[in-house]
Amino acid sequence: MSGKTDRLVRQRFAPGTTTEDLKAYMAPFVATLGYKFNTEDEFVDEVLASELEIMEKTGDVFCPCRIRTGDPKEDAKIVCPCIPFYLEQFAAMRKCWCGLFIRTDVEDGAELIGVIEEPEDGVPVDVPVCRVEDLADGQVRHIKIGKRDIALVRVGEEYFALSNLCRHAYGPLSDGVLDGCYLMCPWHGWRYDVRDGSTDHPDADVRTYEVVMRDGLVMVVVTLH
Ligand code: SF4
Ligand code: FES
Known part of the structure; x- marks a missing residue:
């Protein structure tokens, strides 16, 4: 991965960031990787709102479907959008784990929606x-x-x-x-x-x-x- 991509992925967001801010930042970034936001707008807003809630607690934009380890180096790989770290798996699934992002040639993303609940302690995921x-x-x-x-x-x-x-x-x-x-x-x-x-x-x-x-x-x- 290029240094440029790495820096983009690790961008930190200031308190007060909105879902629209996330969309504006993420859309061009994931487009360079062959992805776009899911066509289900409500789902996209729901996931991004969850990411912002997690950001308030952790300081970083983690998506609710990914399991944080507490190890900053490992967790940097699952800061959203985590696509560069899982290129092979996501290309195979035509989407990222959650389905927040889908491949640009997918017309209807409704079928590709994934987990959006944040895992709780003791609850199997x-x-x-x-x-x-x-x-x-x-x-x-x-x-x-x-x-x-x-x-x-x-x-x-x-x-x-x-x-x-x-x-x-x-x-x-x-x-x-x-x-x-x-x-x-x-x-x-x-x-x-x-x-x-x-x-x-x-x-x-x-x-x-x-x-x-x-x-x-x-x-x-x-x-x-
Ligand atoms: S799986 Fe999708 S929504 Fe979750 S962190 Fe990765 S890119 Fe973001
Ligand atoms: S490490 Fe020795 S058998 Fe597995």
């Missing part, structure tokens, strides 16, 4: 991570949701999500080899059952996450604490 067809059978992909490092696995028509960190010496399980429902760590070969995170080694199971599929998207369910 379905986080879209890819399209169903993005992973082939037997493929594993590393994803991050907030601070969580997750290995997303496809076995047949089913998806599984488990912690990406091997309990032996923190090897990256998403770089491992999948054999049926067993994922072998690339470093020293510990095997994990992707269905429940279990391994033969005592007290070394990894945590798993529920995965749901909706509207052609794969979503990992996480709970904020």
Whole structure:
């Protein structure tokens, strides 16, 4: 990413910023990336109003669908518009996570509206991570949701999500080899059952996450604490 793009994304907004100010700033910026505001004006206003509410609390324009980690460097990636950081995923979905922005050639954005509620502590949130067809059978992909490092696995028509960190010496399980429902760590070969995170080694199971599929998207369910 160019320094110019980086600076634009990290622009701070002054107190008193309105939804119209956000629109005026964001529209030309996302246009350079091939996006425009959703065609559903009411939805756009609702999301932007939520972003402004969050800005009052945090000082930055975070969108309600993204999970803040508290780590300023990580959270800089989800300051709206976060499109430059997720170019591949958003291009595949034809929209950003929320659907606030859609690809410029999409005529009706009504179908592409996403989550707009700000996640609350203790409430599970379905986080879209890819399209169903993005992973082939037997493929594993590393994803991050907030601070969580997750290995997303496809076995047949089913998806599984488990912690990406091997309990032996923190090897990256998403770089491992999948054999049926067993994922072998690339470093020293510990095997994990992707269905429940279990391994033969005592007290070394990894945590798993529920995965749901909706509207052609794969979503990992996480709970904020
Ligand atoms: S997902 Fe969309 S609305 Fe949310 S921060 Fe990114 S660009 Fe903004
Ligand atoms: S780090 Fe995974 S087996 Fe050693």
